[in-house]
Amino acid sequence: MPVNSLAAAAMQWCVGLVLACCALLGATQAMAADPPKAPGDTVADYWREVRQGMPGVSQVQGAEGGVMINARGETWRQQRNGPLKRYGGMILLAMLGIIVLFYLVKGPMKLSEPPTGRKIQRFTPFERFAHWGTAITFILMGLTGLAILFGRTVLGPLIGSDGLGGLLALGKLVHNYLGPVFLAFTILLIFAFLRDNVWQKCDTEWIAKAGGLFSSGGHVPSGRFNFGEKTWFWLGVTFLGLFVAATGLLLNFPALVDRTRDLMQNLVLLHAIGAVLLLAMSLGHIYMGTVGVEGALDSMKTGEVDETWAKEHHELWYEDVKAGRSGHP
Numbered sequence: 096m097p098v099n100s101l102a103a104a105a106m107q108w109c110v111g112l113v114l115a116c117c118a119l120l121g122a123t124q125a126m127a128a129d130p131p132k133a134p135g136d137t138v139a140d141y142w143r144e145v146r147q148g149m150p151g152v153s154q155v156q157g158a159e160g161g162v163m164i165n166a167r168g169e170t171w172r173q174q175r176n177g178p179l180k181r182y183g184g185m186i187l188l189a190m191l192g193i194i195v196l197f198y199l200v201k202g203p204m205k206l207s208e209p210p211t212g213r214k215i216q217r218f219t220p221f222e223r224f225a226h227w228g229t230a231i232t233f234i235l236m237g238l239t240g241l242a243i244l245f246g247r248t249v250l251g252p253l254i255g256s257d258g259l260g261g262l263l264a265l266g267k268l269v270h271n272y273l274g275p276v277f278l279a280f281t282i283l284l285i286f287a288f289l290r291d292n293v294w295q296k297c298d299t300e301w302i303a304k305a306g307g308l309f310s311s312g313g314h315v316p317s318g319r320f321n322f323g324e325k326t327w328f329w330l331g332v333t334f335l336g337l338f339v340a341a342t343g344l345l346l347n348f349p350a351l352v353d354r355t356r357d358l359m360q361n362l363v364l365l366h367a368i369g370a371v372l373l374l375a376m377s378l379g380h381i382y383m384g385t386v387g388v389e390g391a392l393d394s395m396k397t398g399e400v401d402e403t404w405a406k407e408h409h410e411l412w413y414e415d416v417k418a419g420r421s422g423h424p
């Protein structure tokens with residue numbers, strides 16, 4: 096073999112050797128960084144990603160079709176069964192306690208003068224229909240909702256899990272079907288009482304004297320509705336009532352929104368928080384409408400009140416009615 100060809104072959108052999116060494120080094124480094132996996136590890140990685148909510152591919156249509164497990168589900172369950180139930184229960188029990196204490200200390204607000212026997216119309220049949228429709232559906236929604244949230248803790252030990260299961264299956268049906276009816280009545284009630292729940296000058300005095308709640312025999316002049324009733328109307332019925340009804344409606348009909356599991360879980364929490372606050376406020380309203388104020392229930396039962404009641408509780412409204420001004424109805 097000529098010397099030139101021998102040198103070229105030696106050169107090729109050296110280059111080949113260097114390239115082979117580089118390739119071997121690279122492979123060794125790659126193996127050190129990412130050692131080959133046992134089949135068991137690959138499966139574990141796969142399920143870890145599924146558990147963390149990584150989307151994959153599936154035949155399921157719609158939002159999150161490829162997400163097998165909702166990563167926040169467990170946190171949500173703890174939030175619902177922990178703080179929501181604990182603080183929700185405490186708010187409702189505290190409100191009940193305050194009302195009972197108030198009743199024991201102060202007693203019902205009685206009329207200072209005897210009734211005259213002369214009646215004034217306070218509510219029209221339509222207003223009473225809207226009110227009682229809202230009240231009855233609200234009470235049914237409240238009782239079934241409380242059973243859904245607190246049933247396992249409160250009723251479970253009393254009636255057992257079979258009894259609770261049957262009761263909740265029925266309660267859930269009532270809750271789901273009555274929700275839209277409650278919304279319809281709430282809207283009717285808002286329209287019925289809107290014009291008399293606007294700000295009036297006399298509300299300043301009512302606020303300053305806290306409605307006469309803590310002074311003896313203190314009736315503060317007010318229009319058809321006093322500031323306490325206006326607060327219930329705006330904060331309770333209008334804001335919380337519509338909020339609870341709207342979030343409930345979205346839970347009833349998830350197709351109305353882009354129904355991701357996170358969104359539905361958030362809606363459940365918001366719906367329950369709103370409902371607890373509304374229930375707490377309604378306890379105050381129901382107390383004032385029944386035992387808290389002598390003669391108040393007559394107005395919603397018959398639509399009429401005695402003139403003494405009208406004068407002592409809603410003096411400016413009474414004067415309007417007497418003077419033939421727009422006292423409604």
Ligand code: HEM
Binds near residue numbers: 229234292384
């Ligand atoms: C058993 C339950 C209830 C009772 C006994 C009751 C009783 C009464 C009474 C007696 C009045 C008339 C007060 C007055 O003449 O000034 C009244 C007014 C009113 N009630 Fe009820 N109620 C109940 C439940 C509800 C519920 C659940 C709602 C709404 C979610 C509601 C909303 C209203 C509204 C908006 C008014 C008009 C006063 C205002 O605008 O604040 N009530 N209620």
